Amino acid sequence: MISDDLLGNDAHWAFGTDFEDPLAGVDTTVPDGVDPASLARYCLMLGDDALVLSQRLSEWCSRAPDLEEDIALANVALDLLGQARLLLARAAAADPSVVPALPDDSPVPAEDALAFFRSPAEFRNVTMAELPNGDFAEAITRLLLLSTCRLAEFESMAAHPDAVLAAVAAKGRKELAYHRDFAARWFVTLARGTAESRRRVLDALDGLWAFWPELDAPAGVEVVLDQVFAAADVSRPEVAPARGLGRECVHTEALTDLLAEMQSVARAHPRGLW
Amino acid sequence: MTVTETELAEHFEATVARGDRIEPRDWMPEAYRKTLIRQIAQHAHSEIIGMQPEGNWISRAPSLRRKAILLAKVQDEAGHGLYLYSACETLGTARRELTEKLLSGKQKYSSIFNYPTPSYADVGTIGWLVDGAAICNQVPLCRTSFGPYGRAMIRICKEESFHQRQGYELLMTMMRGTEEQRAMVQESVDRFWWPALMMFGPPDDASPHTGQSMAWGIKRNTNDELRQKFVDMTVPQARALGVTLPDPELRWNSERRAHDFGEPDWDEFWAVVEGNGPCNAERLDRRRRAHEDGAWVRDAAVAFAEEGAR
Ligand SMILES: [Fe+2]
Ligand SMILES: [Fe+2]
Numbered sequence: 277m278i279s280d281d282l283l284g285n286d287a288h289w290a291f292g293t294d295f296e297d298p299l300a301g302v303d304t305t306v307p308d309g310v311d312p313a314s315l316a317r318y319c320l321m322l323g324d325d326a327l328v329l330s331q332r333l334s335e336w337c338s339r340a341p342d343l344e345e346d347i348a349l350a351n352v353a354l355d356l357l358g359q360a361r362l363l364l365a366r367a368a369a370a371d372p373s374v375v376p377a378l379p380d381d382s383p384v385p386a387e388d389a390l391a392f393f394r395s396p397a398e399f400r401n402v403t404m405a406e407l408p409n410g411d412f413a414e415a416i417t418r419l420l421l422l423s424t425c426r427l428a429e430f431e432s433m434a435a436h437p438d439a440v441l442a443a444v445a446a447k448g449r450k451e452l453a454y455h456r457d458f459a460a461r462w463f464v465t466l467a468r469g470t471a472e473s474r475r476r477v478l479d480a481l482d483g484l485w486a487f488w489p490e491l492d493a494p495a496g497v498e499v500v501l502d503q504v505f506a507a508a509d510v511s512r513p514e515v516a517p518a519r520g521l522g523r524e525c526v527h528t529e530a531l532t533d534l535l536a537e538m539q540s541v542a543r544a545h546p547r548g549l550w
Numbered sequence: 551m552t553v554t555e556t557e558l559a560e561h562f563e564a565t566v567a568r569g570d571r572i573e574p575r576d577w578m579p580e581a582y583r584k585t586l587i588r589q590i591a592q593h594a595h596s597e598i599i600g601m602q603p604e605g606n607w608i609s610r611a612p613s614l615r616r617k618a619i620l621l622a623k624v625q626d627e628a629g630h631g632l633y634l635y636s637a638c639e640t641l642g643t644a645r646r647e648l649t650e651k652l653l654s655g656k657q658k659y660s661s662i663f664n665y666p667t668p669s670y671a672d673v674g675t676i677g678w679l680v681d682g683a684a685i686c687n688q689v690p691l692c693r694t695s696f697g698p699y700g701r702a703m704i705r706i707c708k709e710e711s712f713h714q715r716q717g718y719e720l721l722m723t724m725m726r727g728t729e730e731q732r733a734m735v736q737e738s739v740d741r742f743w744w745p746a747l748m749m750f751g752p753p754d755d756a757s758p759h760t761g762q763s764m765a766w767g768i769k770r771n772t773n774d775e776l777r778q779k780f781v782d783m784t785v786p787q788a789r790a791l792g793v794t795l796p797d798p799e800l801r802w803n804s805e806r807r808a809h810d811f812g813e814p815d816w817d818e819f820w821a822v823v824e825g826n827g828p829c830n831a832e833r834l835d836r837r838r839r840a841h842e843d844g845a846w847v848r849d850a851a852v853a854f855a856e857e858g859a860r
Contacts, residue, residue: 296615327614334608334621338601338836341844343632346601350625354618361614383727388613412847468857469850476846541612541670549727550613550720 298361298387299440304369307437315438316371317400320390321523322429323363324401327391328531329422330356331538335409345412348458352419355451362444364390370438383549384542392542396531403520404487406531413466413476417484420459421491424501427452428494460504467508478510485513490520566767571697574640582766585759586696587641588657589768594634595652595659599833601627603667604676612670616720620673623713630706637698653838655825662749664827671724671731671738677717679739679746679784685710686780687750695767718787725792732792739788740796747811748819750777756816781809 306312333353340346368375368386375386376393384393404422409415430452433445466473505511542548558577565572572578605624611617635645651657662680667673688710691703724731751757751773763769771779781800788795799812821827 331609334617337608337621337624338598338605338628339840339843341840341847343598343628343635345844345847346628347625347632350621350628354621354625357614357618357621361618364614385613391614392612412844465854466847466850469854470846472846473850473853537609541610545612545728545731547728548612548731549723550616 297365297385298358299365299369302440304366304440306370307439310437312371313373315441316367316374319363319367319370319441320374321400322426323360323367323390324399325405325422325426326356326363327360328399328401328534329405329418330354330360331534332405332407332409333415333419336415341412349415352455352458355448355455359444359448359451360391361387366438366440366444369440378546381547383547388542392539396527396535397525399527399531399535400523400525401527401531402487402490402522403518403528404484404491406522406528406534407484407487408530408533410480410483411476412462413473414480414483416459416462416466417477417480419455420463420504421484421488421501423452423455423459424504425491425493425497427456428497428500432494456500460507463504464508467510477508481510482513482515485515486518487520489517490522566695569693569767570695571700572695573697581762582768583641585763585766585768586699587638587643589763590634590638590641590699591643591648591651591657592659594631594638594648595657596663597627597631597634598652599659599663599837600680602833602836603663603665603829604673606667607670607673610670611673616673619716619720623677623716626709626713630702630709633702633705634699637696637702640698649841653834653841655834658823660749661819661822661827662745663833664822664830665742665745666828669734669738671721671734672742674717674720674724674735675738675742677713677715678721678787679717679742680749681710681713681717682784683746683749683780685714686776686783690770690776693767693770718791721791721793735791736793739793743796744814744818747777747780747814748822750774750780752816752819778808781811785809 306315330353333349333356336346336349337353338346340349364387368390372386375389376398378384378389378393382389402422404418407418427449430445430448434442434449436442436445463477466477468474502512542550559579562572562576562578562582565576572582601624604620608617608621608624611620635648638648639645648657652659662683667676685707688703688707692700692707694700694703721735724735754760754772754774757773760769760772764772785795785800785802797812799810801810802808803810822830825831
């Protein structure tokens with residue numbers, strides 16, 4: 277019966293090894309011509325974007341407008357969390373000096389040291405990822421803007437000289453294309469749904485657009501976005517850019533709160549095994 | 551010649567007696583349909599409300615690996631709710647109606663989810679004991695007489711058994727950690743043991759529907775049989791884990807070849823069922839708020855689909 281295999285030492289759980297050490301068995305030697313410190317910084321930027329946005333999206337869990345959206349938002353959060361784990365582990369392997377110092381006998385793996393033991397002033401995510409959650413229109417619009425940019429970034433990253441990063445990009449591209457399509461579909465639906473949904477999505481876009489310049493969108497992104505806007509019958513807002521300096525580790529209070537919550541259990545048990 | 555109601559009923563009884571499945575298009579007695587709707591809906595609601603007690607820890611999971619496991623688990627529960635609502639829809643009741651009945655308190659969900667989760671160890675304990683008890687209840691339902699329900703249960707049981715293993719593995723890992731972590735595990739098991747035993751429902755002599763449900767093949771074992779099975783399978787697991795189950799009367803009975811155990815506090819059970827558990831109001835409030843906050847989104851989707859259809 278079911279109980280027996282619970283005690284057994286069976287390493288082959290049906291969900292595979294997805295949840296295990298993200299870079300287990302991977303050669304993490306930094307190739308010649310790549311500066312380990314700047315590689316690590318780049319990985320932290322993209323890893324922190326994913327981690328912080330994933331945290332925001334998972335706040336939707338059990339609160340979404342319907343079961344299908346609950347499942348979809350959790351899916352996106354899970355994909356981003358997976359990307360964050362790979363990127364943080366890559367950063368740590370490339371340049372161990374980015375990992376916060378913990379006692380020698382600490383059982384905390386590098387990915388967790390980076391996620392749970394850095395202060396807000398050491399995070400490199402863009403401001404848009406950390407903003408507190410608004411309504412569903414805000415979640416969709418934020419996901420549309422961030423996933424469109426991130427997809428373009430990953431497409432060029434697939435040719436990165438670092439093989440680890442190139443592999444992360446190849447895997448992540450498919451996920452991000454799904455995230456963008458999901459967000460774009462809902463963006464159009466809301467923009468053309470009811471008067472109320474249109475008002476909400478326009479408000480969300482106005483609020484988020486100030487943080488758009490900080491994303492420093494790769495070439496081609498605005499073309500894609502303009503197509504979505506055209507389908508939604510929405511024009512680009514005219515909003516003065518906010519002074520977003522997330523890449524320079526300057527953050528809003530929202531990130532402080534987010535991290536205080538996220539890190540609370542890990543920090544209460546620095547020698548804990550999980 | 552018209553087929554009489556009696557002939558239909560005979561055909562139905564014979565199908566159930568052979569252990570074959572009843573499918574949505576088949577004739578079925580009205581009471582059978584009603585009982586099934588009540589049971590499947592209650593099960594679906596339990597999956598959805600059950601997302602909350604553990605979901606509250608997603609934001610604070612102490613490692614990224616645990617965060618991923620927990621998020622995936624809670625998402626699975628939403629999926630279970632979805633399959634079960636679909637199974638219920640084959641009986642002619644829309645998800646919307648069922649949601650309204652949940653929110654108005656007309657339909658119940660499993661009382662276990664009205665207990666709080668103040669510690670991260672509760673994530674492990676819920677996986678081990680609550681998903682474990684759910685499996686004991688549900689494995690026999692894979693052979694239930696109504697086809698869509700039985701097939702949903704097969705899929706669900708597979709995932710519940712991953713959940714149980716993941717929960718148990720979390721507790722095992724914590725037991726290898728610090729003294730404080732071991733104390734957390736024991737404290738959590740102390741809180742969840744009795745509520746987990748109550749998940750099998752009231753004792754057989756206080757369970758009025760059991761006889762009919764068993765005759766219809768909707769239920770396959772009595773509450774007390776399943777409770778016994780659960781205790782017998784859990785005791786060795788607790789020993790391997792290194793925790794004590796909080797029941798002084800718990801001991802092996804070599805004559806019965808089963809464990810004797812104490813009586814759960816049935817007054818507490820009925821109080822929680824009646825809505826007076828520690829978190830009843832909170833759980834329903836959260837669901838109600840999500841439902842109300844999402845109304846404009848669902849309306850927008852309908853309006854957009856209608857625009858497309860024109
Ligand atoms: Fe479930
Ligand atoms: Fe489960």
